[in-house]
Amino acid sequence: RAMKKPEVLFILGGPGAGKGTICSKIVDKYGYVHLSAGDLLREERAKPDSQYGELIEGHIKSGTIVPVEITCSLLDRAMQESESPHNKFLIDGFPRNEDNLQGWTKTMSDKTDVKGVLFFECSEEVCTQRCLNRGAKGSGRSDDNAEVLKKRHETYISGTMPIVEHYKKLGLVYSFDGEKSPNAVFADVQKALKELGW
Ligand code: UP5
Numbered sequence: 722r723a724m725k726k727p728e729v730l731f732i733l734g735g736p737g738a739g740k741g742t743i744c745s746k747i748v749d750k751y752g753y754v755h756l757s758a759g760d761l762l763r764e765e766r767a768k769p770d771s772q773y774g775e776l777i778e779g780h781i782k783s784g785t786i787v788p789v790e791i792t793c794s795l796l797d798r799a800m801q802e803s804e805s806p807h808n809k810f811l812i813d814g815f816p817r818n819e820d821n822l823q824g825w826t827k828t829m830s831d832k833t834d835v836k837g838v839l840f841f842e843c844s845e846e847v848c849t850q851r852c853l854n855r856g857a858k859g860s861g862r863s864d865d866n867a868e869v870l871k872k873r874h875e876t877y878i879s880g881t882m883p884i885v886e887h888y889k890k891l892g893l894v895y896s897f898d899g900e901k902s903p904n905a906v907f908a909d910v911q912k913a914l915k916e917l918g919w
Pocket residue numbers: 734735736737738739740741742743757758759760762780781782784785786787788792813814815816817821851852854855864873899900901902903906
């Protein structure tokens with residue numbers, strides 16, 4: 722059969738903006754593939770034989786960004802291993818900075834088709850409170866504490882917002898009020914997916 726390039730939506734927003742929550746809802750309803758860069762990095766970190774475990778944990782615990790070669794190769798492998806019939810991928814929490822974007826462009830842009838960016842707006846206060854609550858309920862995430870959350874938010878503002886702006890200039894960004902209830906945000910997202918022909 723003719724090989725169509727995998728279609729990609731990037732999912733961006735601050736730490737706790739609801740990226741993962743909305744992606745799960747999209748998966749349940751549409752069956753597309755959800756690849757969270759953070760989840761893939763945490764999985765890689767947990768492998769006893771990974772040569773990158775310590776480096777990844779160092780970045781996660783400082784709220785800084787892992788070098789793109791590592792993240793991109795995990796994303797690339799996960800895309801290749803996926804057996805979804807749709808060929809549509811939600812890449813969640815990536816690209817987070819200029820290095821991420823350059824690395825993606827260099828190794829992935831020829832083999833994928835980036836259709837847009839779903840961007841979840843949510844204040845630092847609300848995002849932080851959500852992650853603190855999740856931590857208090859036992860998320861087990863080493864970065865769900867006030868100190869690292871401050872750093873995660875700084876990295877988001879300085880590193881990720883310029884990437885959102887870059888895609889805005891290209892007319893590719895769909896923005897959502899991430900402070901609404903999960904179902905209300907999802908209703909807005911479904912309209913955007915429809916516009917995209919997804
Ligand atoms: N919640 C969600 N939506 C809600 C709503 N509308 N109303 C009320 N509550 C809502 O949600 C967070 C919490 O809020 C949950 O308890 C949820 O129930 C509730 P979630 O959907 O998990 O939000 P999300 O945006 O996915 O938050 P997450 O904590 O995953 O965001 P981050 O972007 O900070 O985390 P990520 O896993 O992507 O990255 C972690 C670290 O990995 C980074 O800091 C970095 O060090 C590293 N990383 C890289 O280096 N490179 C990458 O490419 C990716 C990650």
